[in-house]
Amino acid sequence: xxxxxxxxxxxxxxxxxxxxxxxxxxxxxxxxxxxxxxxxxxxxxxxxxxxxxxxxxxxxxxxxxxxxxxxxxxxxxxxxxxxxxxxxxxxxxxxxxxxxxxxxxxxxxxxxxxxxxxxxxxxxxxxxxxxxxxxxxxxxxxxxxxxxxxxxxxxxxxxxxxxxxxxxxxxxxxxxxxxxxxxxxxxxxxxxxxxxxxxxxxxxxxxxxxxxxxxxxxxxxxxxxxxxxxxxxxxxxxxxxxxxxxxxxxxxxxxxxxxxxxxxxxxxxxxxxxxxxxxxxxxxxxxxxxxxxxxxxxxxxxxxxxxxxxxxxxxxxxxxxxxxxxxxxxxxxxxxxxxxxxxxxxxxxxxxxxxxxxxxxxxxxxxxxxxxxxxxxxxxxxxxxxxxxxxxxxxxxxxxxxxxxxxxxxxxxxxxxxxxxxxxxxxxxxxxxxxxxxxxxxxxxxxxxxxxxxxxxxxxxxxxxxxxxxxxxxxxxxxxxxxxxxxxxxxxxxxxxxxxxxxxxxxxxxxxxxxxxxxxxxxxxxxxxxxxxxxxxxxxxxxxxxxxxxxxxxxxxxxxxxxxx
Numbered sequence: 001x002x003x004x005x006x007x008x009x010x011x012x013x014x015x016x017x018x019x020x021x022x023x024x025x026x027x028x029x030x031x032x033x034x035x036x037x038x039x040x041x042x043x044x045x046x047x048x049x050x051x052x053x054x055x056x057x058x059x060x061x062x063x064x065x066x067x068x069x070x071x072x073x074x075x076x077x078x079x080x081x082x083x084x085x086x087x088x089x090x091x092x093x094x095x096x097x098x099x100x101x102x103x104x105x106x107x108x109x110x111x112x113x114x115x116x117x118x119x120x121x122x123x124x125x126x127x128x129x130x131x132x133x134x135x136x137x138x139x140x141x142x143x144x145x146x147x148x149x150x151x152x153x154x155x156x157x158x159x160x161x162x163x164x165x166x167x168x169x170x171x172x173x174x175x176x177x178x179x180x181x182x183x184x185x186x187x188x189x190x191x192x193x194x195x196x197x198x199x200x201x202x203x204x205x206x207x208x209x210x211x212x213x214x215x216x217x218x219x220x221x222x223x224x225x226x227x228x229x230x231x232x233x234x235x236x237x238x239x240x241x242x243x244x245x246x247x248x249x250x251x252x253x254x255x256x257x258x259x260x261x262x263x264x265x266x267x268x269x270x271x272x273x274x275x276x277x278x279x280x281x282x283x284x285x286x287x288x289x290x291x292x293x294x295x296x297x298x299x300x301x302x303x304x305x306x307x308x309x310x311x312x313x314x315x316x317x318x319x320x321x322x323x324x325x326x327x328x329x330x331x332x333x334x335x336x337x338x339x340x341x342x343x344x345x346x347x348x349x350x351x352x353x354x355x356x357x358x359x360x361x362x363x364x365x366x367x368x369x370x371x372x373x374x375x376x377x378x379x380x381x382x383x384x385x386x387x388x389x390x391x392x393x394x395x396x397x398x399x400x401x402x403x404x405x406x407x408x409x410x411x412x413x414x415x416x417x418x419x420x421x422x423x424x425x426x427x428x429x430x431x432x433x434x435x436x437x438x439x440x441x442x443x444x445x446x447x448x449x450x451x452x453x454x455x456x457x458x459x460x461x462x463x464x465x466x467x468x469x470x471x472x473x474x475x476x477x478x479x480x481x482x483x484x485x486x487x488x489x490x491x492x493x494x495x496x497x498x499x500x501x502x503x504x505x506x507x508x509x510x511x512x513x514x515x516x517x518x519x520x521x522x523x524x525x526x527x528x529x530x531x532x533x534x535x536x537x538x539x540x541x542x543x544x545x546x547x548x549x550x551x552x553x554x555x556x557x558x559x560x561x562x563x564x565x
Contacts (some may be wrong), residue, residue: 058143058216058294058308084155091172093163093190095329097124098197104150105174105186107138107197110328112279116467118228118479127279127328135302136221136274138281138326140186140201142213143308148176148184168192181207195329196339203311204319212313217283217324218306219274220298223253226276230526233460235277236348239295239305243270248345250275251295256303261295272305273346278463278478280346284325284339285309330463333360347461355454363458373477374470377459377530381537384455385545388448392545401436452538456531465530477530484525486532491521493539500546 088108089100099109110128117123128136141149148154157173169191176184185202205211225237239251243264255261264270268290273282283306285291291307298304311320327339331347349356362383366376385392408430416423430436459465465477473483481487494517524532 058218058296058304058306084153086153087156089156089161089172091161091170091190093170093194094192095195096190098128098188098190100172100174100188101130102154102156102174104139104141104148104152105154105176105188106140106150107188107326107328112329115330115463118466121467125279128281134222134224136219136281138217138219138283138328140199140215140217140324142182142184142203143216144213145182145211146180147182147211147213148179152176152179152184154184154186163190163192178206181205181209182211182213195327195335197326197328199324199326200321201324202319202321203314205314205316208316210313210315212310214308214310215322215324216306216308217272217285217326218304219272219281219283220302220304221274223301223303229277233527235460237276238274239303240273240275240280240346241270241293241295241305242273242342242345243267243293244341248342248348250348251305253303256295256297263293263295265294266290266292269341271340271343272307273343274305275346275348278331278461278466279329280327280331282327282340282343282346283307284327284343286323287341289322330466331461332463333357334364347463349454349457349461352450352454352457355451356458359451359455360458360462363462364464367464372470373464373468373530374474374533377477377534378537380455381534381541384451385538385541388451389545391447392542393549397549401434405430405434405436455534459530459534460528465528468530470529470533474529474533477533478528480526481529481532486529486536487521487525487527490524490532490536490539491518493536493543494518494521497539497543497546500543500550 084102087102089102090109091098091100092113095112095114097111097113098107100106101108107128108130109126111124111126113124115125117125128138130137139150141147141152143149154174154176157175159173160167160170161172163170169189171190172188174186176186183204183206185200185204187200187202189198189200191198199217201215203213203215219239221239223238229235229237236250238253239256240248241251241263242248245267246264249263251261251263269287270291270293271282271284272293273280285307289309291309293305293307295303295305309322311322314320325339327336327343333344333347336346337344345353359380363376363380366379366383367373370376370379409427412426412430413423416426467475468477469475470477473485474481495514498514498517524535
């Protein structure tokens with residue numbers, strides 16, 4: 001009876017740990033790992049007209065704080081009859097194909113030419129878009145008066161639209177009409193091989209009195225999860241803000257909707273970003289440039305994150321230029337950290353960042369040598385097993401001792417099965433005589449768990465795994481094994497490892513030890529192949545080390561098969 005009660009308590013404890021882990025994930029901005037909530041089914045607002053899917057202009061109060069968005073667009077009267085028709089301009093480099101809307105000179109479509117779509121690998125992955133199905137755009141404009149905004153129809157300056165051989169830069173220039181005595185000239189400059197886009201804003205005072213405009217930069221996105229998101233593991237989708245004071249801070253769409261978003265409102269450093277699995281966009285300004293950060297709900301399922309920066313007073317006939325940068329591309333850590341302090345944190349490892357970053361660095365170095373991400377994963381696990389060899393040796397030695405005395409324990413339990421207190425005392429006596437610590441096999445392994453969880457997040461978060469082949473049938477390490485070969489091998493290795501471990505004295509616990517690997521193995525059938533490869537490699541190396549240590553200690557390998565009776 002005591003054994004059954006103890007087993008029930010262990011099951012409750014294990015389930016409680018799963019629930020606590022899910023709550024910890026949610027607390028840190030992640031979605032739940034084991035019990036993810038269903039993604040929002042709210043579709044983006046279908047536009048009655050193209051402009052309906054863009055955000056209203058952020059309004060600034062007299063104190064500079066971001067006020068609620070106005071019901072109408074500032075400067076409606078001057079824009080009632082635009083001098084030029086609205087058009088869409090598409091430009092291409094070797095890594096990007098972008099579409100700009102002459103209404104505001106906004107970036108409204110972005111394709112990653114080096115990354116295939118996960119559903120249809122013949123098409124490039126679309127990050128930014130403005131359609132009835134999705135809204136994800138980058139906008140800028142002026143506030144503080146009836147001046148050009150992202151809803152002002154601009155003139156597109158003619159020029160090349162595709163990066164030619166031998167050409168390293170490509171520029172797209174938009175010029176606004178004179179509105180309220182101010183003209184805005186916006187120039188987007190793309191570079192070969194780069195996802196970092198320079199955006200120059202030239203503000204010209206064409207009036208007769210000084211003006212003091214403020215420039216806003218914002219990213220607007222619907223609150224839906226990216227297509228193809230797995231229901232077995234969740235990654236964060238939404239705005240993120242970084243300042244030196246508060247560091248990296250994710251903002252959930254629900255917190256914005258409920259008015260609970262907490263961010264640094266004023267800073268002279270940092271960035272704002274929109275983050276999703278593998279990809280991100282971010283607005284960057286020069287360090288030292290004063291800025292006001294904001295997040296807000298724009299429409300029923302549209303959210304904005306951005307910043308407002310003052311341009312200072314501009315005298316009549318004078319102009320001021322402000323440079324900004326927009327990053328729109330994959331979360332390649334080595335590239336992001338070169339652009340701005342803390343930008344690499346959009347690739348979020350959560351609370352294990354301190355362990356995950358060096359693991360990613362080591363994985364990247366191995367890839368430079370081996371040239372294949374699958375073999376790099378195998379090599380990294382081998383190096384980790386070597387690093388933890390002596391800890392594992394202690395654990396497996398303790399298990400071997402437990403296995404050696406297991407017949408005595410079983411005989412004693414059968415003999416004293418009606419005397420639980422005497423059984424417990426006799427068991428402790430045997431442990432003392434044989435100098436065996438029942439927890440000796442667990443503690444060394446517990447020390448390693450954070451390292452392997454950190455490696456899990458490295459492999460789950462690294463865009464390098466996306467569409468990366470390994471061998472044979474594995475053409476994409478970020479997708480599940482199409483033939484389930486790796487998950488089946490992983491399940492078999494987990495069961496073999498369980499068979500090599502000493503059977504718990506309690507029969508009910510022994511049965512649970514066989515059910516757990518089977519339950520967790522089912523989840524791996526839907527995990528990315530790179531993650532399954534990592535666990536399979538770890539299991540095989542652990543089995544090999546355990547086998548060797550058992551033979552060295554004179555304990556022949558023995559398979560403790562379950563007795564389901």
